[in-house]
Amino acid sequence: MEIADLPICTSYRAKLLAAGYSSLASLSAADPPRLARGTSPARRTAHRAPPRRQTLPLDSPLRPPTPIAAALLACDEIARVGVDLNIEIPEAEDILKVAVCANKFKGADGPSSVLKGSQNAWDMLSDEQSRKHINTGSGDLNNILGGGIHCKEVTEIGGVPGIGKTQLGIQLAINVQIPVECGGLGGKAVYIDTEGSFMVERVYQIAEGCISDILEYFPHYQDKAPSGQEKLKPESFLADIYYFRICSYTEQIAVINYLEKFLGEHKDVRIVIIDSVTFHFRQDFDDMALRTRVLSGLSLKLMKLAKTYNLAVVLLNQVTTKFIEGSFQLTxxxxxxxxxxxxNRLILYWNGNLRYAYLDKSPSLPAASAPYAVTGKGVRDATSSNCKRVRVM
Amino acid sequence: MVAGGGRTGAGAGAGAGCFPRRYPLPADEVREKNQDERQGGQFLDGMDLLKDVTENKRFLPTGVQGYPIWIIDALLGGGLRQGQLMEITGQSSSGKTQVCLCSAAHVAARHLGVVVYLDTSNSFSPRRIARMVDVFPISLVNEPKHVRLHRVMSSIICESVFDIFNLFEVLHQLELSLKKKVNNGSSKICLLIIDSISSLLAPIISGKYPQGRSMMLSVAMILKKLADEHNLSVLVTNHMVAGNGAPKPALGESWKTVPHVRLVVSRDRGSNICTATVLKHTLLASDRHCMKFAVPS
Structure with missing residues (x-):
């Protein structure tokens, strides 16, 4: 490995080479202050005994100094000054850090070490197959989603007002807490509310509904686990939802930036719900190009959080009308x-009197739709009794 | 099915015939170009280039089945060319990632080499690839299914990249390991996929500040250098953004010159038939011909 291959700024690279560091081995012996002063062993000897140069006879007393000779001398002087590294100590530290990384990387071998930190698809496959998904509450919905909301992925849920986006969001915040023994993830939830639609009484109701369902499917759960008695209470479900109320897009950006630290401290969070990602960005922004940039930056951050902390990110989105091919359509x-x-993208819509969900985008699953219902207990499968749509006449 | 443009299927075949023939069989020993020869100011004449192209620049299969029977590789004049950069652009959920996953699976399954997949939107789905590999005709490679699955999956390497600096770092590492592999001659990387490059570039590109644009061009430069020096085929995906009237590929005019081949895919909502249109191709006649294909199942 050569200095020339190091991923550092070109000017530093030139300086390092000029100062006599040619290989990583020579750099590994240097400490930051020494590197910053630019005194490699080779340099020091050069200082002591300046080599005789070809240009030297030009300025010997035997020959009168010509303008050309003077210019040559000046060039020579500049070149010699330029050889000194002349960099700050922190920068020298950075260079050494890079060099250490490069050295480590050099030691690795085998086909999977092409990139440090990468995984091959085989390992990812077995990892994915052992992963659990977050139950949405409705079996049909789970089916089209391949088992539920996936961790390590960002899922967008959109639909017209009143279709049940927030209900689904709250349901997910509750369902992520279903204990591991009952087939859940036993995690916690972060709920970022931008619209103020998080109704805590409703959350309590849904938590009760969830608990009664757990007890229906696992009637002996309370007997088996003595600690379960106090765990399966709506209060404890509520306590495990971390709620952030956001009042402007600046706060929204700040909270998403802060999440990195927050999630580092709360490793048991398995889902982050943003309800809705749209609200503030829809009204306060004039500069559309800036909005696009900020939003794409945010989405990359959320992707990173989902991957690093192994959690699901759910973004709720509103609808708008768009002029496509001569007519206005909802998008x-x-x-x-x-x-x-x-x-992944899930679109919620009315089909007659039934609520339907349509999987619009997914890298691994085909597009499909399924009915669901919002009941007193939360999001459930659609049955004939609970699918009434209230119409304002 | 060739829908747009004036080309017939036979025309496309003849067009491809003018160019060096394909080497689909991995068994063909591909002579490694000596890198040292090409560096240090050595020039190549046209005959050297032609020889290099016929011997080293293979076409990698995308494996995407056309609808009803055509193969999308024919549309591309053979597939993904080694040493070239190809871009797939399209609306959200139009099948870009599916083409990437399918190409990765096919290249790995045919013993062509290692595939490096850089993922920016957590959409690399090993389960999907496993399902694709599972339905490959067994005659393609003579080995039991589970052995094949393991081999294919092991030769696809995935890395998540979430910002542009991370991308630079990863590409640099890749370059180093490619240089190393040239020396010890183990299994070689032949395909680099970045899905999607525009989501990394979107947060930094703006009209006011030139830095973002210059970073975009240096990414382009690095990708083309990797493709050229290490005989990689590079496949990147790009977004479509709203233009005046019709949607247009993102990243603007200066990116337009970067890819050798640009392909637009689109899909009607609710159907799984995609339409691919060639926007730009360095080898084929430039009329915009298109083809329909089914999302590989």
């Missing part, structure tokens, strides 16, 4: 460039 808000920034 999700925030525009074309935002539509690329999720892994």
């Amino acid at each position: 999700l808000a925030l525009g074309d460039s935002w539509s690329h920034s999720c892994t």
